[in-house]
Structures are given as structure tokens and as C-alpha cells.
Amino acid sequence: MAGEQKTVSADDSNPLGTLRNLWPYMWPSERPDLKMRVVWATVFLIVSKAVLIMVPYLFKWTTDALNGKNSAPNILPEILLGAVMLVLAYNLFRLVQAGLNQLRDALFASVGQYAVRQLAYRTFVHMHQLSLRFHLERRTGGLSRIIERGTKGIETIVRFTILNSIPTLIEFLLTAIIFWWGYGFSYLFVTAMTVWCYIWFTVRASDWRIAIRRTMNNSDTEANTKAIDSLLNFETVKYFGNEEMEAKRFDASMERYEKAATEVWTSLGWLNFGQAVIFGVGTAVMMVMSAISVKNGTHTLGDFVFINAMLMQLSVPLNFIGFVYREIRQGLTDIEQMFELLDVKAEVVDKPGAVDLKIQNGEIEFDNVHFAYDPQRPILKGISFKVPAGKTIAVVGPSGAGKSTISRLLYRFYDVQGGSVKIDGQDVRDVTQTSLRAVIGMVPQDTVLFNDTIAYNIRYGRPSATEAEVEQAAEIAQVGNFIRSLPEGFKTMVGERGLKLSGGEKQRVAIARTILKSPPILMLDEATSALDTGTEQEIQAALDEVAKNRTTLIIAHRLSTVINADEIIVLKDGEIAERGTHAELLEQKGLYERMWNRQREAVQAEAKLKEVRESDDLGIVIRKEPAR
Structure with missing residues (x-):
């Protein structure tokens, strides 16, 4: 699969380097049918170039025939040497060449799209393999934009390196050989200088434009991030009436995008003009040389037309060289952030030789577990406890005590930095993540x-x-x-x-x-903390039904939901402060009892407030103390 292929580097800023890195995707070993399509596309590519070279020759022979001269090879039958037949042949060859090009593109289309699909698949899989830490810090809008542009950039690179770079190189070589063989070194020299200046200018100007393109991409990503973030938080925006503020933030990003995009198109105009000047000068020099030769009698009028046709034909791949280079460089700019995502290492990975978890009874054990998101701020400081098979253990404590971290470690969203987490005696780091999460x-x-x-x-x-x-x-x-x-x-x-x-x-x-x-193991992470008391009781009944005969670990804020637990563990500052049943903990007169009393008082206050509201609804006059 694509996930096993070599990573494409954003620093590979030349077509050959990109082609080398993308080759495993364009020559997929697991798809012989696509490999044959590449072979046939290459065959049609070569044949189309041979046909293309014949087009200027037919134009030359037609011109000489109309001028009363026969410059066509003697091997052709006389019936084909007439001006009308040569005109027909000229147009037929043009049609054949266009058809071969389209056939080549059609054959390669599925190969290119397969490469895009495999790289997009690899990125998607990689995103799901990254740690919870990465996804908590990501910005969804910017991330989706990076992947969208990266996928399009990959398609651009794949298509233009194969369908344009190689044909252009072939055409350059054929043109150089024909000018040198048919018209001498001077024509070859002018052609070579024109092509060299054209490519040098294109590369320098395109490199200059890359920085502008990168600025435009960053502004686009920022604007999309703000738009998605604002829409995801639609209700919050309405609560505080900040629609205008959100619109201004978005428009500020779009203003930067507008400026950068304008610079991109302006610089493209200068690039195209510079290319036109260089090619125009080279064409003028060669046409003057040919015109002088026609006057001197060393060239026919057909030669003059042939040279002009060859130059016009050469302008197409030259145009493509500039276009291909710009597109490949811009494609690399578009995908460089996508490849940075692919370079992000997964924080939690299966160790070599990891086996599937073999569930027996479903006993959970935390053995002297240490963990910190930031080394300077420890969260869990050597906690140890067991959840026996089929029993329910609750973990409670103040906010920030490390309760939710326990569930993340059990799921192996993070790896412990000391001690171990085990299920039926098996360290969760020694088993595959898929088999671990399948039982929870x-x-x-x-x-x-x-x-x-x-x-x-x-x-x-x-x-x-x-x-x-x-x-x-x-x-x-x-x-x-x-x-x-x-x-x-x-x-x-x-x-x-x-x-x-x-x-x-x-x-x-x-x-x-x-x-x-x-699942044999159930994890309830403050499953009712955001609900009202009535709804909480209904949900709790459903949860009690689910927890029957299952090993259950409850992370709770509301103590009323865990009074029936087989054991309650009280965390404070990452350590176990108290443990026991609900009754035992109340007898200890410690942290749990204080938390219980505060919550009971809050519930009683809520009940009284509810009674007052119901009385108001019934029209009962309530005596209120005068304000003092």
C-alpha cells in the first residue's frame, strides 16, 4: 500500500527528483494493469512525437510543390507528391498526432488518479495514527485546507512530470538533431541559446514567484481556519453578539490573500512577457538567417516555411516547460505542509512483534503509574489500583487531579512514563492498539x-x-x-x-x-456530569444496566453516580488520597466526605430553587425580605 512507500520531500524542487520519489506510485507493483497502461502511454507518446516531426516536413514539401519544386523524398509514390495530397497529408498527420496525445492522456489518467488516491489514503491513515496530543492542538479548518491543496498538488506533479516533461525533452532532442543535420551548426547554436535563456529566465522568475505563492497559501489557510472555527462555534458567536468581530477577522485574512493573489497574477504576467521576448528574439534571428539563405539560393521557400513551422512547434513545448516548471514548483509549495504532516511521528505506536490482547476476565491494573503531559508538571505520581473482573471501581477527585488521564492511559492515547497499565496481566504497551480498543x-x-x-x-x-x-x-x-x-x-x-x-x-x-x-470492559468518563439531575438519574439507570457483569471503571465528578461502586478511589494532586466504599469513605471524615457534603448542599439548594419556581408558576405569593 501507499503507506509503505517512500515519503516525498517538499525539498525535491526538480522534476527528476519528484519523478524518482513518486515513481512507486506511478509504477504500482500491486497493479499490473496500471503498469501496462504506463507502457502503452509511453509508446503512444513516442509515436506522437515522431508524427509531430513529420508535420513541418509536410508543410515544407507542400510549399515547395506550390512553388514548382519537388523537395519531398523520392521514396514516396508520385501520386502523393502533389500539392493537394501533401496538404491533405499535412492535416491528417496533425489529426493523428492530436489523437495520439489524447489517447496517451486517457491511458495515463487512471494511473495519475491512482497515485493521488494512494497518497491521499496514506495521509488520511497517518492522521488517524497521530497522537491525541496532536489532534488536541490542531486547527481543523487549516488542516483540511492543507490536505485539499496537497492532494491537488500531487495530481499536478504526477501529471506534468510524466505527460509533459518527458515529451518536451524528446521534442527538444529531435528539433536539435534536425536543425544541426539539415541546416548546420549556426541554427543549432541559436536554437540552443534561445532554449537556454528561456529556461534560465523561467526558473529564476518562477523561484521568485514561489515566495509569493507561499504567502498566498498561508493567508488562504488562515482565512479557512477562521471560517471553519467560527462556524463550528456558531452558538458561541451568537451568545456574545460577535458576528461583526468574526467577519472582520475573516476579512483581514482574506485581505492578505487578496494582496498575495494579485501579486501572483501580476508576476505571472511579467513571466509570460519575458518568455515571449526571449523566444521572439530567437525566432527573429533564425528567420532572418533563413531569409538571407533563401535570397542567396541556398534555401528554398519551403526551408524558410519549415524553419518557421519548427520554431512555432518548438514554442509549444517551450511554453510547457515554463508552465510545467511553474506548476511543479507551485505543486511542491502546495504539498510541502502536507508532507510535514506525513513527517510528524506518531507518539504511540505498536512495538515490533506486538500481539493481540487475549481477554480472559477483564481485570484492569494500574501499577505505580507515573505520567505528565509536560515534564515540569506531573499529573499522576505513582498511582496503583486494580479493577477486579466484573466489578465497578470509581475514580473521583477535584478538577485537575488526573481522573480523565487514567482513561486516556487505559485506551493508550498516551504511554505511561513510569509503571504499567495491564489488562489480565498483559501490559497494554505489548499488545496491538486495535485489539486493546476493541475490548473497551x-x-x-x-x-x-x-x-x-x-x-x-x-x-x-x-x-x-x-x-x-x-x-x-x-x-x-x-x-x-x-x-x-x-x-x-x-x-x-x-x-x-x-x-x-x-x-x-x-x-x-x-x-x-x-x-x-x-465490550467486556466499560469506561464511563464523567458520563452524566453535564446533565440535569432528572436526566442524570435516567441515564444512570441505563448505565447501570450496561455495566452488569462487566469490568467497569467510572471517572466521576458527581459523587451521587458512584455510591454503588464496589470501591471508590479519591485522587488528589495525582495521588490516591483515600479509597474504600461510599460508606467507608464517609466514615473517614476526609476529602471524600467534604466533597460529598458540598455536592449534597448544592443539590438541596437546587431543589429549593426548583420549588420556588414551581410555586411562582402556580401563582402563590412568596414573601420576600425587604432589601437592606
Whole structure:
């Protein structure tokens, strides 16, 4: 697959270097049919150039025939030497040459698109292999723009290196040989100098334009990032009435893009004009030389026309040389950030020889675990505990104590920096990530759904599940009645990130998804902390149903959700401060008891406030103390 191929470097700023790096994609060993297409495309390429060289010759012979001279080779039949037949042959050869070019392009199209697909696939897979740390720091809008431009840049490089660079080189060689053999060294020298000056100017001017192009790309990425970020946070923008501020931020980025884009097009105009001047001077010199030779009788009028036709024909690949070089350089500029993404190393990888996790009872063990996101700020400081098979263990503590970090380490989003995390005695670093995550079901605090149907989001837990299994999972999660009450039922679209559903509805869908996965180990990461008390109780009932006969680790903020846990572990500053059952911890009169009392007081205050609101709704007059 493409993931095993060599990385293309953004520093390969010459066509041959790019061709060398992209060759495994354009000559795919796993696709013999595509390799044959490359072979046939190359054959048609060579044949089309041979036919193309004949076109000026036919023009020359036609001109001499009209001028009463026969300059065509004697090997041709006399019937073909007439001016009319030569004109017909001239146009026929032009049509054949155009047809061969189109056939070549059609044959190579699937090869080029396959290369694009493989590199795009590699980038997509690589993005999912990168660590959680990378994705927490990324900017989605800018990232999508980089990948979009990079994919187009790859297509440009693949197409122009094969379909234009090689044909142009062949045509240069044929033209040089014909001028040297037919008209002498002076014509070859002028041609060579014209081509050299043309290429030198094109390269220098294109290099100058690359910096402008890079500025334009950066501005484009910045504008897209701001637009996507603003739209993703649509509600927040409305809450604070900052539409005008967001529009100004976006317009500032677009203003920089406008300036850079204008410079790009202006510089392109100067580049094209300079190329036209260089080629025009070279053409004028050669045409004067040929005109003098015609007057002196050493050249025929057909020779004059032939030289002009060859130069006009040469202008096309010369034009392509400038265009190809610009496109390849701009393509490399477009993909350089994409290759920087490919160069980002995955923080968590399967070790060589990693085996699949062999689940037995589902016992979890944290053994003297140390971890820090930043070396100067330790999060977990040597914590140790076990979650026996089929039991429920809860981890509670103040914010910042390291609760959610425990779930990330169990899922191996990060690797521990000391100690070990084990499942049934197997270190999670020694097993494959795929097999590890297959046995764990997660119900997160912030449920994010795909912008698809409810059925799709539930089935995401097990894509092969039947409709009956999806509906059964919804029933267990106590969301079946709600779904059936919707006009489109399970086919209802949930919107971006599931925003069409309430918090409780999204959470039930997440629970149904986990039920459908049916994992032996269950992880609940503050699954009800964002819900109101009534909804929390309903969700908790569904979670209790899911947790039956499963090894369950609960990361909780609300202590009322963990009072039935087999053991509660209290974290403070990355260390285990207390542990025991709910009753045992209350008897210790420590941190857990203080947290319990504060939350109980908050719940009681909420209940009283609710009573007051209900009384107001019933029209009962409530006596209020006068303001003092």
C-alpha cells in the first residue's frame, strides 16, 4: 500500500527528483494493469512525437510543390507528391498526432488518479495514527485546507512530470538533431541559446514567484481556519453578539490573500512577457538567417516555411516547460505542509512483534503509574489500583487531579512514563492498539456524534450489526421510545456534532452505541456530569444496566453516580488520597466526605430553587425580605 512507500520531500524542487520519489506510485507493483497502461502511454507518446516531426516536413514539401519544386523524398509514390495530397497529408498527420496525445492522456489518467488516491489514503491513515496530543492542538479548518491543496498538488506533479516533461525533452532532442543535420551548426547554436535563456529566465522568475505563492497559501489557510472555527462555534458567536468581530477577522485574512493573489497574477504576467521576448528574439534571428539563405539560393521557400513551422512547434513545448516548471514548483509549495504532516511521528505506536490482547476476565491494573503531559508538571505520581473482573471501581477527585488521564492511559492515547497499565496481566504497551480498543467501551462526558442518522451513530459501535440489534441497543439505553416518536425515526439526521439532539438524548445514543459494541470492559468518563439531575438519574439507570457483569471503571465528578461502586478511589494532586466504599469513605471524615457534603448542599439548594419556581408558576405569593 501507499503507506509503505517512500515519503516525498517538499525539498525535491526538480522534476527528476519528484519523478524518482513518486515513481512507486506511478509504477504500482500491486497493479499490473496500471503498469501496462504506463507502457502503452509511453509508446503512444513516442509515436506522437515522431508524427509531430513529420508535420513541418509536410508543410515544407507542400510549399515547395506550390512553388514548382519537388523537395519531398523520392521514396514516396508520385501520386502523393502533389500539392493537394501533401496538404491533405499535412492535416491528417496533425489529426493523428492530436489523437495520439489524447489517447496517451486517457491511458495515463487512471494511473495519475491512482497515485493521488494512494497518497491521499496514506495521509488520511497517518492522521488517524497521530497522537491525541496532536489532534488536541490542531486547527481543523487549516488542516483540511492543507490536505485539499496537497492532494491537488500531487495530481499536478504526477501529471506534468510524466505527460509533459518527458515529451518536451524528446521534442527538444529531435528539433536539435534536425536543425544541426539539415541546416548546420549556426541554427543549432541559436536554437540552443534561445532554449537556454528561456529556461534560465523561467526558473529564476518562477523561484521568485514561489515566495509569493507561499504567502498566498498561508493567508488562504488562515482565512479557512477562521471560517471553519467560527462556524463550528456558531452558538458561541451568537451568545456574545460577535458576528461583526468574526467577519472582520475573516476579512483581514482574506485581505492578505487578496494582496498575495494579485501579486501572483501580476508576476505571472511579467513571466509570460519575458518568455515571449526571449523566444521572439530567437525566432527573429533564425528567420532572418533563413531569409538571407533563401535570397542567396541556398534555401528554398519551403526551408524558410519549415524553419518557421519548427520554431512555432518548438514554442509549444517551450511554453510547457515554463508552465510545467511553474506548476511543479507551485505543486511542491502546495504539498510541502502536507508532507510535514506525513513527517510528524506518531507518539504511540505498536512495538515490533506486538500481539493481540487475549481477554480472559477483564481485570484492569494500574501499577505505580507515573505520567505528565509536560515534564515540569506531573499529573499522576505513582498511582496503583486494580479493577477486579466484573466489578465497578470509581475514580473521583477535584478538577485537575488526573481522573480523565487514567482513561486516556487505559485506551493508550498516551504511554505511561513510569509503571504499567495491564489488562489480565498483559501490559497494554505489548499488545496491538486495535485489539486493546476493541475490548473497551467508552461513554465520554462530551458526546460528539457524526452528522448522519441516529441509526448510523448507534451502529458505529459495531458496523456489521443488523437493524434489529440497533433497535435492541436503543431499547436498553432507554432511547427507543424517543427515537420512534421522531417523524423519521432511526433515519433522523442528528446534525453537526449531534447538535439537533439534547444532551441527554446524545448521551443515550452514545450508551446505545457502546451497548451494541458489547465490550467486556466499560469506561464511563464523567458520563452524566453535564446533565440535569432528572436526566442524570435516567441515564444512570441505563448505565447501570450496561455495566452488569462487566469490568467497569467510572471517572466521576458527581459523587451521587458512584455510591454503588464496589470501591471508590479519591485522587488528589495525582495521588490516591483515600479509597474504600461510599460508606467507608464517609466514615473517614476526609476529602471524600467534604466533597460529598458540598455536592449534597448544592443539590438541596437546587431543589429549593426548583420549588420556588414551581410555586411562582402556580401563582402563590412568596414573601420576600425587604432589601437592606
